[in-house]
Amino acid sequence: MGYGNQGRAHALNLRDSGMRVTVGARPGGRGSATAAADGFSPLPLPEAARQGNLVIVALPDEMHAACWASDLAPHLRPDAIVGFLHGFSIHHGLVKPASDLGVVMVAPKGPGKTLRERFEQGLGIPALFAVHQVGRDAARTRAIGLAWAAGIGSARAAIVETTFAAECETDLFGEQAVLCGGMMALVQAAFDTLVQAGYPPELAYMECCQELKQIADLVFERGPAGMRAAISNTAEFGAFEAGQQLVDDAMREKLRTILAGIRGGAFGARFQSDAAAGFPWMRAKRAAADADAIEAAGRGVRAWMPWLDNRKDSR
Ligand SMILES: NC(=O)c1ccc[n+]([C@@H]2O[C@H](COP(=O)([O-])OP(=O)(O)OC[C@H]3O[C@@H](n4cnc5c(N)ncnc54)[C@H](OP(=O)(O)O)[C@@H]3O)[C@@H](O)[C@H]2O)c1
Known part of the structure; x- marks a missing residue:
């Protein structure tokens, strides 16, 4: 969800790692055009959200609460896992996912541009990983979250487990x-x-x-x-x-x-x-x-x- 600094790098790296990626982007926006140029068929956020096992929120932090309420939460599959790239909106209570949803974070320690470049070089940048809530199936939530971190190349460097609070506060x-x-x-x-x-x-x-x-x-x-x-x-x-x-x-x-x-x-x-x-x-x-x-x-x-x-x- 979102095709900006981070969203583009995650989508491209995950696709190149063999995962099926659907891009959610607002129609007519710059991200939508870039995603189409990169070979994706972007969908509006609600439609893309309906498809996801893992729904990665790559939207600006200040938009999370509004987009969550209208474009994401009502459309998620019951067994969806929601992924964040930074702990801000969860840690500050701006987004409160239902308890049956798995909620994970993969926060790469660098800009999206670097994340993509290192991946293309066969390398990766470290990422912080955290599970906020396990949802219906703790093992599945954790496995999918770690697969996401590995798929963007971070397992080639380091995946460091932490909490949403520690990531958010130290990052800020x-x-x-x-x-x-x-x-x-x-x-x-x-x-x-x-x-x-x-x-x-x-x-x-x-x-x-x-x-x-x-x-x-x-x-x-x-x-x-x-x-x-x-x-x-x-x-x-x-x-x-x-x-x-x-x-x-x-x-x-x-x-x-x-x-x-x-x-x-x-x-x-x-x-x-x-x-x-x-x-x-x-x-x-x-x-x-x-x-x-x-x-x-x-x-x-x-x-x-x-x-x-x-x-x-x-x-
Ligand atoms: N930037 C970094 O290096 C970095 C590093 C680690 C973590 N993070 C985290 O990654 C997340 C995303 O940050 P970012 O810097 O990648 O954001 P960004 O470059 O500003 O990209 C935002 C994307 O969200 C879309 N968007 C914005 N408002 C929207 C709305 N109301 N409805 C639908 N789409 C909307 C934009 O669409 P349009 O293209 O249509 O405008 C754009 O594709 C944040 O949680 C941030 O803290 C960022």
Whole structure:
């Protein structure tokens, strides 16, 4: 259900693993057209839901409750198993499946694009796996959930069993504190610092943003110590000094506050409230960030490397 970032990768990988896949997509939508181009015959959500042994909800988290009530729940087979890719809607009680349905989660630890690319290379990315409720047949629910995880290629890396709560809270915290929030805010602040001090924006972009990939690749392949072994003593000495200056006790307290907001449900409530109003807060933030000088600098730097994938994201 849904043919976006994750839905497309799951559908293609499962089909290539020999499973029969029906794509559910809203008629006339971008996902529907892409699924048709990929050789599927997409159906409206209710019709697709009627067919599924395993109904995978690859829809945006903020749409789960509405789609569940109208397009999915009334149409499911009595022995259906429902699959989620992230624990958000179940953990926050936005979707409450009937107790006779099996409910599982396979949360790949990476974007759909990477999930598909690794699969095509004969590899896989790790996935978190959880059973929220066993439904009518515990063994079948678990077996089908694990077959899904294996079918997208994750058994080639690791399938790590956890709970919906742990996946949801650690995933939200990781993306907010580091991956998409903290790290990008630090990049922006460092870029601003260099530009305000008179350095060319392209230089600031290369040093504070573009080079992230090289460091991230080293951390990904070798871990933090392996990364440190691959950089100069000058870089390592300065990194220890600046790191402890930046991440002080006040910063650690802020991280604990962010985690508490996630665990207590305050973040989920704010997100749902903005989503219900059409995301006014997030759209304003997005527009301001998209118009920032860092984007123009980035376009300039990336134009020097035409082999980079410069396609826009799903928006
Ligand atoms: N993005 C990631 O890397 C990632 C990683 C792990 C887990 N997840 C989880 O995966 C799930 C899906 O996220 P995503 O990023 O793949 O979503 P996405 O790219 O935004 O894709 C959403 C899909 O849902 C469809 N859709 C949206 N609203 C709909 C509606 N009202 N009725 C019918 N279809 C609708 C869209 O259709 P149209 O094409 O017609 O607009 C699109 O095909 C979420 O639970 C997310 O937390 C995402």
